[in-house]
Amino acid sequence: MHIEKGSPQDTRDIARLYCAAFPASVELFFRGKPREKLLDLLELTFDLIFAWGGEALLARSTEGAVLGYCMYFSPRGLLSRRKWDKMVATAGSMMGKVGLLEAGRLLRNQVMMTLSTRHTKKVPAPRSQARILSIAIDPSSQGKGVGTLLLQRVLEKLEHQGVVLNVRKDNPAGRNLYARAGFQECGFTRDLSGEWIMLFKEPTSY
Numbered sequence: 001m002h003i004e005k006g007s008p009q010d011t012r013d014i015a016r017l018y019c020a021a022f023p024a025s026v027e028l029f030f031r032g033k034p035r036e037k038l039l040d041l042l043e044l045t046f047d048l049i050f051a052w053g054g055e056a057l058l059a060r061s062t063e064g065a066v067l068g069y070c071m072y073f074s075p076r077g078l079l080s081r082r083k084w085d086k087m088v089a090t091a092g093s094m095m096g097k098v099g100l101l102e103a104g105r106l107l108r109n110q111v112m113m114t115l116s117t118r119h120t121k122k123v124p125a126p127r128s129q130a131r132i133l134s135i136a137i138d139p140s141s142q143g144k145g146v147g148t149l150l151l152q153r154v155l156e157k158l159e160h161q162g163v164v165l166n167v168r169k170d171n172p173a174g175r176n177l178y179a180r181a182g183f184q185e186c187g188f189t190r191d192l193s194g195e196w197i198m199l200f201k202e203p204t205s206y
């Protein structure tokens, strides 16, 4: 197994892994959606994140299978990575893939999350923080240290930057992973899936 940089060519694999690692979210937001359509939509979502300037590291087996991913935003060079034309085209393609009910639920979720966000500790302004958007390991490879390694490599890339992320309150594996990496609680929020803890990690040098 090795860790490598992910690119927009990997978004289908990332989408598949997302479905396997987050079945409850898929069920909540996309119940009954045919699998190929769901994968198309998730692939476009990850394409959009890359076009917005997001980055990814992948854990890949020696046979070439993607075992895990971590997607993140780093404020350094974000604007130069952003591809506006790709963003507009991808967002346009997504419109045709999201049902009206799904769009309503996603929008309601986002509004709920925004309105219920409370900080319990002061963290630097969002523009100077990096953000981990999503990390997931294929269920068959979980609990073997892959998540720890992937997160460690991402944090090395985010050296000297504060890092924020959200983790579900009822996700012991995620909470352990982040606590061991030095993240501390800085607030809480909630959405349609339940409560989330907001975490912050002070800038580190490796």
Ligand SMILES: CC(C)(COP(=O)(O)OP(=O)(O)OC[C@H]1O[C@@H](n2cnc3c(N)ncnc32)[C@H](O)[C@@H]1OP(=O)(O)O)[C@@H](O)C(=O)NCCC(=O)NCCS
Pocket (backbone or CB within 6 Å): 021, 022, 135, 136, 137, 138, 141, 142, 143, 144, 145, 146, 147, 148, 149, 166, 167, 168, 171, 172, 173, 174, 176, 177, 180
């Ligand atoms: C959370 C996740 C990324 C951790 O990756 P991983 O490779 O399985 O974790 P590791 O083997 O590196 O172990 C990291 C920590 O999680 C703990 N852990 C792993 N699987 C666990 C489980 N099923 N239940 C409780 N703790 C678990 C490990 O024990 C370890 O903590 P410890 O050393 O204090 O015991 C992975 O389990 C996953 O993809 N889960 C589903 C998606 C998810 O929840 N992503 C995080 C969203 S914020």
